Amino acid sequence: MTKIMLMFGTIAIVGRPNVGKSALFNRIAGRQISIVHDEPGVTRDRIIAQVEWHGRAFTLIDTGGIGLLKGEKTGDPIKKAAIKQVELAIDSASVIFMVVDIKEGITPLDEEISNMLRESGKSVIVVANKADQPHHDSWVSEFSSLGFDKIFPVSALHDRGIAPLMAWTLKLLTKIGPANQPPMANQNTNIQKVLTPDSENLQQEKPVKLAIVGRPNVGKSSIINAIIGSERVIVSDIPGTTRDAVEVPFTITTNGIPQNWILIDTAGLRKPKRIKSELEFFSIEKTKEAIRKSDIITFVLDAEQGILEQDKKIGDLITEAQKACIIVVNKWDLFADAIEKAKKQKTDKQQTSQTTSLTNFAKWVQDQLFFIDYAPVIFASAKTGTNINRLIDTIKFVASQYWQEIPTAILNRIIRTIMQKKPPSDQNNKPMKFFYATQISKGPPEFVLFFKNDTSFSKPYEKFLAGEIRKTFGFEGTPLIFKCRPKP
Numbered sequence: 001m002t003k004i005m006l007m008f009g010t011i012a013i014v015g016r017p018n019v020g021k022s023a024l025f026n027r028i029a030g031r032q033i034s035i036v037h038d039e040p041g042v043t044r045d046r047i048i049a050q051v052e053w054h055g056r057a058f059t060l061i062d063t064g065g066i067g068l069l070k071g072e073k074t075g076d077p078i079k080k081a082a083i084k085q086v087e088l089a090i091d092s093a094s095v096i097f098m099v100v101d102i103k104e105g106i107t108p109l110d111e112e113i114s115n116m117l118r119e120s121g122k123s124v125i126v127v128a129n130k131a132d133q134p135h136h137d138s139w140v141s142e143f144s145s146l147g148f149d150k151i152f153p154v155s156a157l158h159d160r161g162i163a164p165l166m167a168w169t170l171k172l173l174t175k176i177g178p179a180n181q182p183p184m185a186n187q188n189t190n191i192q193k194v195l196t197p198d199s200e201n202l203q204q205e206k207p208v209k210l211a212i213v214g215r216p217n218v219g220k221s222s223i224i225n226a227i228i229g230s231e232r233v234i235v236s237d238i239p240g241t242t243r244d245a246v247e248v249p250f251t252i253t254t255n256g257i258p259q260n261w262i263l264i265d266t267a268g269l270r271k272p273k274r275i276k277s278e279l280e281f282f283s284i285e286k287t288k289e290a291i292r293k294s295d296i297i298t299f300v301l302d303a304e305q306g307i308l309e310q311d312k313k314i315g316d317l318i319t320e321a322q323k324a325c326i327i328v329v330n331k332w333d334l335f336a337d338a339i340e341k342a343k344k345q346k347t348d349k350q351q352t353s354q355t356t357s358l359t360n361f362a363k364w365v366q367d368q369l370f371f372i373d374y375a376p377v378i379f380a381s382a383k384t385g386t387n388i389n390r391l392i393d394t395i396k397f398v399a400s401q402y403w404q405e406i407p408t409a410i411l412n413r414i415i416r417t418i419m420q421k422k423p424p425s426d427q428n429n430k431p432m433k434f435f436y437a438t439q440i441s442k443g444p445p446e447f448v449l450f451f452k453n454d455t456s457f458s459k460p461y462e463k464f465l466a467g468e469i470r471k472t473f474g475f476e477g478t479p480l481i482f483k484c485r486p487k488p
Helices: 022-027 079-093 108-120 134-146 162-176 220-228 280-294 309-320 333-347 348-357 359-370 388-402 408-421 460-473
Strands: 007-014 049-055 054-062 095-101 124-129 151-153 188-194 208-213 232-233 247-255 259-263 296-302 324-330 377-379 433-441 445-450 481-488
Touching: 007 022, 007 079, 007 162, 022 049, 022 054, 022 095, 022 124, 022 162, 054 162, 054 232, 079 108, 095 108, 095 134, 095 162, 108 124, 108 134, 124 134, 124 162, 134 151, 208 220, 208 280, 220 247, 220 259, 220 296, 220 309, 220 324, 220 388, 247 388, 280 309, 296 309, 296 388, 324 359, 324 388, 359 377, 377 388, 408 433, 408 460
Parallel strands: 007 054, 007 095, 049 188, 095 124, 124 151, 208 259, 208 296, 296 324, 324 377, 445 481
Antiparallel strands: 049 054, 232 247, 247 259, 433 445
16 A cells, blocks of 8 residues: 655755765665766766665765866856756755765865855765765764754765764754655656665555647647757666657656656647548557556647648547546747737727637647547747647646546435536436446546436436536536436
């Protein structure tokens, strides 16, 4: 049984190059994740892990070494990126481990880093690493001049002093309170989920699968790149590939809670008569299979071309598979330019006002794709990044709706109110006597309604019922499945 554990904040490990930050990270995490090497600057990106230490869960960040004094500049873009990653780690941390080398003593870089950390206003603990022997512990007094209250001598390599360091830190995190997880700010960041040997209960839910589908050349790949390049999303270093599609694992963090996703990159769906090769035929079949395997579909349209017949065919595939759906009108930047020109010309004031109404355009899209009118419409531009974060928010929201479960008592109260407002009728327009209902599954939500006779709703009434339930419970972006059965 999965145990949900509260994350008690974030610990960031910072320091100059080659003081043993990655060794400390690996020791606390319980396995080797960061590369440990004598060459300075081996770790360039933030490496983030969810860790449990004796029943307490928190986020741990390893960073690249800070190798520049104040006022120094570098032309190396990799070093610049590494410094940016350190700054992001400090901003997101609840507690900071400033790692120093107890054998080398204080260096000018150590002093510069301590000044930067004081300016951050965060809780800082000095970790004097490489105290491999007990007599090294007395050397910590030198580091009191850095201006921080707590200094712990440790040896990450030999596992000396780690337990008291973590005991003190966990008490400090408890005083600070549960904190947000670090913002996932760079697609080069490597995120790993870590279970230490004593953390069997720290588990994650199964990742939600998101497929990006649409006709060829509507900008599916650009939407994918825009999503994975967002400041709020991380992509693992090596996307997995299968024969079915390219699967890209990524994580979205919301209010400190990481959500694991798998983004499925699919081929464009063409009309059958335009399929020119056996390879393309199998590619399209794999895309259909990807739709069936996904939880949520992001259906990409082209703002310039509008909605074509093939778009409607793709919409049919989505509804037949009973998948949650978000409609993305891509290349909106080009359409927006046309609107601005129309506004300036004002050749037809009435036509311009209708065309420029985003609400009207969204309604037109839903009218054209009436069979998936439950899908929210997002106007976006992968090229300019317009509304990409809004798309991410919508994906998260639709996922929550897709897996929503309604308590039976509340469900029956609402359905009875709906049926009092408008009594149900079957396909022959005969009244139906309702007894009770229950939700039997989620993802997508499926409901069984029990009646006196073995009959089914009329299609218009089913649409009415779905609309009324959505008014109460939302279920935006997800299909609703109703099954009618005779009372047992």
